[in-house]
Amino acid sequence: MKSIKIKSNGSTSGNIRVAFATSDLENIDSHFGSAKQFAVYEISKESTTVCEIIKIDTKDTDLTVELLKGIDIVYFTNIGAIAAAKIINNGIFPIKYKETVSIEEEIKKLTDMLNTNPPPFIKKIIEKKAA
Known part of the structure; x- marks a missing residue:
């Protein structure tokens, strides 16, 4: 598993970091557990920046959660109960x-x-981010 960093402005107050399970970098169209990549964006009131594309090489929920x-x-088309619990327990x-x-x-x-x-x-x- 690897992550390709494209651009980052650094996290600031009021920004949210969002990952989309996507096969084509244009649509939310992948199941969490079988997603080959996640497009990560930093979104604020004024701007949106692509931060990184997280590539998933191995189907391993724990490693995927770690990368996220x-x-x-995180957005996806479906997710298993165990994976859902793991991302929620990691504050996602x-x-x-x-x-x-x-x-x-x-x-x-x-x-x-x-x-x-x-x-x-x-x-x-x-x-939570402001605290």
């Missing part, structure tokens, strides 16, 4: 979509939420 440490939210908020969803559209939703009235789970993430 520092991520606030899971979001499951049954159908393929555009990463760009989801980033727009998150940015809109940050700029208006974020739901409680996002407020909690931001408060």
